[in-house]
Amino acid sequence: MKVDNKKILVIFLGTHNAGPVYAYEMTKGLIQNGAIVSAIVSSYTANISAWRSLPLKKLVELPTYHDKREFLFETCKLFLYKKRKLQSLFYGEYFDAIYSPFFAVWNHWIIKSFHDIPLLYTVHDPILHSSESKLNRIINSFVAKDIRAADTVIVLSSIFRKYISEHYKKRNEDIIVLPHGTFESYRDVGHDRTEARGWYQDHLNSINFLFFGRIEYYKGIDLLIEAYSTLEKRYSDRVSLLIAGKGNFSPYRDAFNQLKNAKLLNYTIPDEDVMSLFCGQNIVTILPYRDATQSGVINLAAQSSSLIISTNVGGLPEQLDYGKAGILTEPTVQEILETMQDVVENKEKYTELVEYGKIKVKTLTWNKLAEKLLRRI
Template sequence: MQKKILITFLYKEGAGPVFTLEMARGLAQNGCEIHALLSSNIANKKDWVNEKAFKSVTFIETGTRKTAIQATMAFFFKEKLVLKRKFQNQTFDYIISTFYHPWSTTVFKCFKVTKTIVICHDPIHHSGVGLLEKWLTTHYIKAANDIIVLTQSFIPIVEKRFGYSKEHIHYMRHGRMSTYKQCAITPLTDCKNINFLFFGRIEDYKGLFILAEAYKKLTQSHPNISLTVAGSGDFSKYHSIFKELPRVKIVNQYIADKDIDDYFNVPNTILVLPYLDASQSGVIPIALEYGIPIIASNTGGLKEQMDNGNLGLFSIPGDSNSLMKQMEYFLKYPDFYAKERKKAFIYLQNLNWDIVTQKIIQI
């Protein structure tokens, strides 16, 4: 029997728009009837509008940072009533919320649905998350009938922390992010000149101080390396330490999807994730898509996300010497780079969305 699914995502940028679109396409490939409720400001709006595999796509105004209060008032006093009327004659098998949003639990109540499912990306909050956000995200997760985690080892954590029984917690792999790749992959040249890449939003838990210390030590014996740090967020506390480092490029701004190629399709690039703590990373699937080798901290679900440690190298969280040694490994053993690329492309076949979304259909 064909599943009728409403997918909701109410933010506009980051990895969420691509993750949600790819998942929706995977479910459609598996014969599901897909409807979507999205922010009118979503970054990949054109892709949603042009996708013929979906039954319907509805956009609502979520505002900007400057207009968030007005948009919230409009939603609670007008938009939710419009949604209820529009869908009053429809019943969905599932509502699937791919990412938390402050309106999410109210949105759930606007529809007739058999089961509400949320994807829990971070069952353990990152260091630095405020009390209000912790309370809101906990309330959001507890409002669902079933939970999807992207890391298998998080099942007992969700079971204990949120009070769900195991039959209501489901593991699904983080699928491919192939939409990001705009061009053919640049062929490998050599590994004499390595560029290390940090990519993503600037957050305290991501260990930029550790990366700076490790890179500084490495430059003392290896003049043929460079470092790129690209992402939005407050970089002010890191500015003084990074400005002293040689061959460093800082791009402190939001990186649009169309510009991803400029960072991941560069020969001899290695992604570095020096996180102090983490659940998983949306940057890992992007790197895999380009065949970019990865060095990550051995924390949270990062190792599981990298084929249970069969891909990449791992450092001790918060240890700059450990990170430096793993970065240096690629310089000492240049053949390792090509081997990692080959393994990444093979592993990607397990992450096709028509495969990974079968877990949802089995719920």
């Protein structure tokens, strides 16, 4: 059901990881619901061609930065003249709301340029992950300011509603829960010869465990490797492990190199190749996180009929309907090992979880999520 012609300005100045796809999908959903949408996006965002294809009223591409050196230089230019130029491009235009779908550093300063317009702000990580860097903690202070300034705060899991309400003094009616949508813009497979497809082809008779995402301490890579090491010794060629994602892998490399049936793709997986990670026989997606908010990986796995193992932390249990759409375990080596071992021995008994997950994820369309958002304006 379309919502009458709400005028929205989307601000997203991130470039990589999940942000570009999430922001694009939500913006597309707003348009499908009849909103008149303009957008300010980074010229360097990974999916800029997709943004250019949207029927936006106005698309402003803002050159941001590629690295830390450029960040300092370009941020100075932002304050010297880019902000004024940006404001002039929208002079005299009316908007019902500003929408920030995913945090990026420059978002904060651009949002402040439109301070007199109601702000809808999505908070992906209400609570910082363990072992966050000092830089990320500084950056999080910008997030806190944006949350306080927001007229409507969107969280992706209901368990964070109370935290936002108490920590930021928000009324309950000013907080809405919009679960993570299913990434529809990833193409099925970029090409037939991805490294992942080749790996699965070599392990047709194995239970193929998959970790996909940025390499971060809080995601429990070390717990996974230690558990899998024991599992591999017990089951030899009946199991394999694929770890795919960019990040500092040096703390885990020595232990990983001792594994026999394991492969590492330590780079940003191109959007067109993402689904190839889930296209194979007996793929079991595993999230061994120490702490978490939510994960788009769960939806990708569910829509691909992959069994999911997740630790019982943060918003992950809610995403999995508390065990109906995936297996929940505790974030310890022993618990992860025992769960993986049970899957190797009894994978067929989890068929209902896979089917439930496929049905659940079909309800999480961006069209429906965007409609719910628009009804709050």
